Amino acid sequence: MTRDTLVSFEGVVKRFGAFVAVQKLDFEIKKGEFLAIMGSSGCGKTTTLRMLAGLEAPTEGVIRLAGKPINDLPTWCRDTPMVWQSLALFPFLNVRENVEFALKMRGVGKAERRRRAEHWLERMQIAEFAERNISQLSGGQRQRVALARSLVVEPEILLLDEPLSALDAALKVRMQSVLKNLQRETGITFVYVTHSQSEAFSMADRVVIMSRGKIEQIGTPQEIYRTPRTRFVADFLGSSNLFTGTVRKAGAGLELDSPVGRLRLAGGAEAGTSATITVLDTKTHLSVAPPAGNVNAVPVRVIGEEFVGATATVYLETAQGQEIRVQKGHDELADLPLGIGQPLFAWWMPEDAHLVAEG
Amino acid sequence: MVPEPQALTLPAGGASLPAGAPSAGVRPTMRRRISLYGMTFALPLLIWQILFFFFPLVFLVALSFWTVRNFAMQPDFDTVNWATMYGRTVFWQAYGTTLALAAAASVLTSLLAFPAAYAIAFKLSDSARRWAIFLMVIPFFTSYLVRVYSWQIFLSDNGIINVILGWVGLGPFPMLNTVLATMIGYLTLSFPLVVLLQLFSLAFIDRTLIEAAHNLRCGRVRTVFEVVIPSARTGLVIAALFAFILSFGDFVSPIYLGGGDPTTLSILITDTTKSGQQWPRAAVIALTMIGTLMVVAFAAVKFAYKGKST
Numbered sequence: 001m002t003r004d005t006l007v008s009f010e011g012v013v014k015r016f017g018a019f020v021a022v023q024k025l026d027f028e029i030k031k032g033e034f035l036a037i038m039g040s041s042g043c044g045k046t047t048t049l050r051m052l053a054g055l056e057a058p059t060e061g062v063i064r065l066a067g068k069p070i071n072d073l074p075t076w077c078r079d080t081p082m083v084w085q086s087l088a089l090f091p092f093l094n095v096r097e098n099v100e101f102a103l104k105m106r107g108v109g110k111a112e113r114r115r116r117a118e119h120w121l122e123r124m125q126i127a128e129f130a131e132r133n134i135s136q137l138s139g140g141q142r143q144r145v146a147l148a149r150s151l152v153v154e155p156e157i158l159l160l161d162e163p164l165s166a167l168d169a170a171l172k173v174r175m176q177s178v179l180k181n182l183q184r185e186t187g188i189t190f191v192y193v194t195h196s197q198s199e200a201f202s203m204a205d206r207v208v209i210m211s212r213g214k215i216e217q218i219g220t221p222q223e224i225y226r227t228p229r230t231r232f233v234a235d236f237l238g239s240s241n242l243f244t245g246t247v248r249k250a251g252a253g254l255e256l257d258s259p260v261g262r263l264r265l266a267g268g269a270e271a272g273t274s275a276t277i278t279v280l281d282t283k284t285h286l287s288v289a290p291p292a293g294n295v296n297a298v299p300v301r302v303i304g305e306e307f308v309g310a311t312a313t314v315y316l317e318t319a320q321g322q323e324i325r326v327q328k329g330h331d332e333l334a335d336l337p338l339g340i341g342q343p344l345f346a347w348w349m350p351e352d353a354h355l356v357a358e359g
Numbered sequence: 360m361v362p363e364p365q366a367l368t369l370p371a372g373g374a375s376l377p378a379g380a381p382s383a384g385v386r387p388t389m390r391r392r393i394s395l396y397g398m399t400f401a402l403p404l405l406i407w408q409i410l411f412f413f414f415p416l417v418f419l420v421a422l423s424f425w426t427v428r429n430f431a432m433q434p435d436f437d438t439v440n441w442a443t444m445y446g447r448t449v450f451w452q453a454y455g456t457t458l459a460l461a462a463a464a465s466v467l468t469s470l471l472a473f474p475a476a477y478a479i480a481f482k483l484s485d486s487a488r489r490w491a492i493f494l495m496v497i498p499f500f501t502s503y504l505v506r507v508y509s510w511q512i513f514l515s516d517n518g519i520i521n522v523i524l525g526w527v528g529l530g531p532f533p534m535l536n537t538v539l540a541t542m543i544g545y546l547t548l549s550f551p552l553v554v555l556l557q558l559f560s561l562a563f564i565d566r567t568l569i570e571a572a573h574n575l576r577c578g579r580v581r582t583v584f585e586v587v588i589p590s591a592r593t594g595l596v597i598a599a600l601f602a603f604i605l606s607f608g609d610f611v612s613p614i615y616l617g618g619g620d621p622t623t624l625s626i627l628i629t630d631t632t633k634s635g636q637q638w639p640r641a642a643v644i645a646l647t648m649i650g651t652l653m654v655v656a657f658a659a660v661k662f663a664y665k666g667k668s669t
Contacts, residue, residue, distance in 0.1 A: 075573045088571035101575055
């Protein structure tokens with residue numbers, strides 16, 4: 001554990017009866033970072049957050065906050081405010097009273113309470129609604145109240161459980177930048193649980209990807225995107241082409257015998273073992289003639305095309321029936337014939353392929 | 360060229376008709392049909408209310424202006440009954456007593472019921488909660504009168520409680536024919552209902568609000584006052600209102616457990632009808648009670664829904 005570690009999970013397991021929600025978590029949260037915990041529903045991400053908040057107790061293992069074990073500390077004795085998916089604002093209190101709530105619980109005097117709440121109401125741009133009821137606010141305004149209510153005590157860490165999932169797409173993007181700026185300006189550690197890749201990757205300094213109660217990968221968004229460590233992560237991100245086969249030649253200049261042919265890559269693995277490689281769809285190229293040089297090329301046919309903004313995704317199929325996707329800018333595809341059934345070659349550089357763990 | 364003028368005349372024709380005429384021809388009929396359907400089922404209740412509540416009430420108002428001569432009632436329009444009753448100290452004493460007893464019963468029942476309702480709502484498992492609700496319904500199987508009589512067996516000077524106290528050399532404590540006994544009777548009447556009403560309002564509290572309060576450093580006990588009670592306010596106030604209404608009009612407990620002392624309005628009504636056929640004066644008391652309950656109920660409902668947008 002280093003000095004800039006704020007939270008550490010050490011062998012944390014959580015079981016609900018026979019159901020294992022979280023199995024053997026070992027990771028650290030650094031002071032002042034924006035950490036996103038991502039995964040599909042039921043992967044244990046919310047349980048992990050709730051254990052950190054003190055709303056669930058770990059079955060095994062130790063959670064440390066600033067070096068001290070906090071397993072047995074009830075949530076009202078920790079400074080781990082959380083923003084709920086439903087926001088959980090108090091409907092019987094107005095905006096100001098909601099924001100002042102945590103200060104009141106700490107016995108902060110009335111004048112001081114009002115002053116500090118006012119600061120956060122202004123900072124979150126909701127001062128004009130201070131006397132309103134929660135039911136009179138829009139979704140975005142409620143979001144800001146929930147953030148102000150948690151941040152008014154200026155905690156070291158803020159926990160967020162899919163807080164943006166109820167907002168429409170445009171507001172979601174705006175709130176993302178609000179959150180990111182808030183985190184950068186305050187230096188408060190944010191732990192953000194989400195199932196949305198775009199939310200996690202656009203805001204977080206580091207992302208934890210979980211599946212079935214286990215961590216699949218921890219890293220910066222770039223690391224995870226460029227080099228997914230496991231097959232699950234590559235599949236989950238959905239931006240890579242995967243090829244499975246048997247390792248033929250080990251060491252540098254490794255070769256893989258896959259159904260689509262012999263593939264080369266730069267990494268290392270033991271000969272004779274089964275392995276999967278991933279290639280980003282943006283690093284996969286197309287050509288009419290077989291490409292020359294030390295590249296991996298697979299003959300394919302065009303099966304479809306999709307346009308999103310400035311990029312196009314071309315869907316192709318190998319003779320063996322495996323789907324391959326290629327993502328490119330429109331001008332890069334301008335010279336290619338892309339009619340359905342058109343035979344082409346999909347190719348990539350060996351150094352753009354990565355070996356992933358099975359799982 | 361032919362379709363064009365037609366296409367042009369259509370909106371013009373539509374505009375000359377009442378706005379939205381074609382769709383308006385369909386929707387109100389349907390709405391009428393739906394409201395008719397609903398009315399069919401609501402009608403028996405309406406007829407019942409008119410026959411057995413509204414007409415008797417009108418009759419009661421009329422009766423309060425009748426006069427009694429030689430133990431016989433005569434239709435009349437005389438305010439003498441109102442003047443006589445409102446001029447009597449005994450009436451206002453009984454009014455004050457009844458109001459105070461009902462208010463006390465309402466507060467006491469609510470206070471005693473809340474921990475029970477809270478425990479059932481938050482501490483019991485789902486199956487235990489179902490059993491608890493079932494047990495709360497059981498008292499309604501037996502007549503209230505029977506339950507009040509059985510309290511006499513407990514409370515009388517040689518009743519169960521005093522006998523047990525006698526074994527340890529205490530008592531006997533006179534308990535029957537006291538305000539305490541009346542209050543026990545009121546509790547018997549309204550406690551199960553108040554627990555159920557409180558329970559249902561507590562059961563609908565959003566649990567994340569409680570977690571959020573804990574998370575913001577609000578301890579367990581404080582959360583009950585800061586979050587649970589404000590969240591369930593509507594139900595808690597309505598439950599207290601029911602306890603008030605039931606106790607305010609109750610005749611059984613103050614007479615069979617309280618011994619008729621102090622006199623409540625319900626006792627005063629029976630006394631008045633028995634002495635010289637004074638039904639019109641009894642009507643004055645009854646109408647005063649109805650008026651009081653209406654004011655209390657209106658104020659309570661207003662308070663229960665205070666600050667709610669709907």
